[in-house]
Amino acid sequence: MAKRITIDPITRLEGHGKIEIFLDDAGDVKNAFFQIPELRGFEKFAEGRLVEEMPRITPKICGVCPTAHHMASGKTVDAVYGVTPPPAASKIRELVNSAFMTEDHALHFFFLGGPDFVVGPTAPKAERNILGVLGKVGLEVGGKVISMRKRLREIISTIGGRVIHPVCNIPGGVSRGPTKEERDQFIAVGRDAVEFAQFALTVFNDVVLNNKTYVDIIVGDIYKHNTYYMGLVDANNKVNLYDGQIRVVDPDGNEFAKFPVSQYLDHIAEHVEPWSYIKFPFLKKVGWKGFVDGKDSGVYRVSPLARLNASEGMATPLAQEEYEKMFSVLGGKPAHNTLAWHWARLIELLYSAERLLELASDEEILSDNIRTIPDKTPNEGMGVVEAPRGTLIHHYKTDERGRVQKANLIVATLGNSAAMCMSVEKAAKGLIKGGKVDDGILNMVEMAFRAYDPCMACATHSLLNTPLVDVVVRDPDGNETMRIYRDDAGNVRREKK
């Protein structure tokens, strides 16, 4: 008896998503599809717009990572005008971007990806959430996370005006720099952020790495794909989240390509499927061979572990130590383990915090010289940054008055779109046998995409998830004091013990 399992909508994902799993007569998985039922058409309605408005328009693609789009767009507009911002302007932009990466990565661990590990992948649904995490690591941590998020986001709104959709990037620089008082505050936040990142790594070490079961899941075959990896690197091939060249390594870890964003069309192409609105990027020089891994398939991966795989280390000292430790535990580089994305994300968290502190401490950001006014006729340009979810490329071509004629975007999440489909299918095939399916198994299928999708919105929204679904509140001795659950009629009920 063939059966079909639909998970719709899948949860703790930014944007709409749907998983369809088809079972054969024996109840084993025949096929699984990860579908994206959404499209808004930014590339098309960008046509005709003023190019300097693009840094204000394109962040609306994603309210979770608007800062990444604002940065990629700002850099693209610079390229369109052939203008180089003064060093202070570039540093201010990177500082804002570092604050953003730090808050985003931190929240992912505690609110989204964290519950699957800290609480446990097949723990009851009721505990697999932020409250469960707090139960393990202590309540004060929750306050710490909320406060850290708020202070980091204040850095973005101080310079960018708004934290959701900042506006400071203009052609050739920024519209505003920090005052000395603001800068002093940035330094204080940066120091605390470094400490916070180290704390997060300690939690990961204690709760995940010291648990053999978890380590076995991480290194096991169900969550593993031998793919190419892509990420931005600096001149020394160290991870850089704001600028540099795009480096690609093959599944053996050898450099396959390294190029400036201006050559992206020689390296990246996008495949279309009739069953999803999302496109599937692949390495042009390898070719699209379908949803398969290996050296002959052009499927590549992006975002934290991909970036660490595609680099030769971290540019800051504390993050470098953690980088070395991770690859030694995972048995060398590249690491193909999808769930190790969570670990890599924490190493990038530490890097971003260290980089934030470095930039905040740099006297140059107080310079008045934060703008180079363009003097060339606008034409065509590309820009790239690393968004939390991967390599993000913008490409605009304009007329001589700076009106956009063509816009093309390779959005970060797309970089993993083929791999997410493969990971969901492989996890479903490995976990669902003989028609046996339960919540824990389906969650372990969802973990296959969640590892790629460090979505802060979803993550933080889980804070609200817990009191409303099925929660057990316990006193410090572990006695149940209250239970909040949904009854058969769908009403949320509370019971005091």
Next chain:
Amino acid sequence: MGKKPKVAIYWNASCGGCEEAVVDLAEDILKVVAAVDIIFWPVALDFKREDVEAMKDGSIAVSFINGAIRTSEQKEMVELLRKKSGLVVAFGSCAHMGGIPGLGNVTNRKEVFERVYGTSESLHNPEKVTPQRETGTDVGTLTLPEFCDTVQTLDQVIDVDYYLPGCAPPPDLIMNAINAILEGKLPPKGTVLAPDKSLCSDCPRKETKPDEIPIDKLTRVTDTTPDKEKCFLEQGLICMGPATRSGCGERCLSANMPCRGCFGPTTEVLDQGAAFLSALASNFDTKDPDEASEIASGVVDPIGVFYMYGLPSSLLKRVRLTENQ
């Protein structure tokens, strides 16, 4: 239990920024959770559509709905939520006026598909595949919702009780709205829950704004670095402040950038872009038609600047659809 009002939060063609805005309530979010039961929030909760379908009509006290309407699935969902809800609040610029995704009304489905799946520079699509409503595979049929030609505001699809403006709405206005609902101190239906005065009246630069702004030339931020103190319009930079409602906290202005109108117009204005155009043109510092047209040529993309957030809700609504679209 059962006494706390039930609240739903839903999103359509949007970016997730409105969800972030709720999380940015920070400590206040705990007060909200204590006062209401959130019974549907797909981005965060595991409740599904059938859970909402099973509820009694009108049993949700209020649904906060963000995003514009672009797909068939979004239409069905908001119609369902309307039926189940006492109040519906259009949350954020996209639900209120169409927002930036509303700029999609300069084009249509066919052109979007041609660009995204046909001519995009990075595309490799030799068989010219496009997403289909239904795709047969050897294991079963996969479906996708319909992508519509026209972006609609929420109140073009369902009856809306209140509007929370902004991209995204600021925390203080969100909390005011929630408190008003909890305390039953609601203004007349159809009210935009923000001050009914122009941004200029709250602008930190208003002291430098002359009563009449003589504009002899328009400029762009590309060509100048905005002065940090002076009225943007006086600098010749287009700032939508005169035609835009206040209440945003002057966030863009604090970053030394002019307003782009995300709060929409005040009550007395029918069409934000037309109102701005009228205000702008009446300040042109000339009586000579040729000179006026010379100044006006500085407006390079009127639709993208005057209607950046509000094309679907404007009198224009969209660029005309022609044959075969």
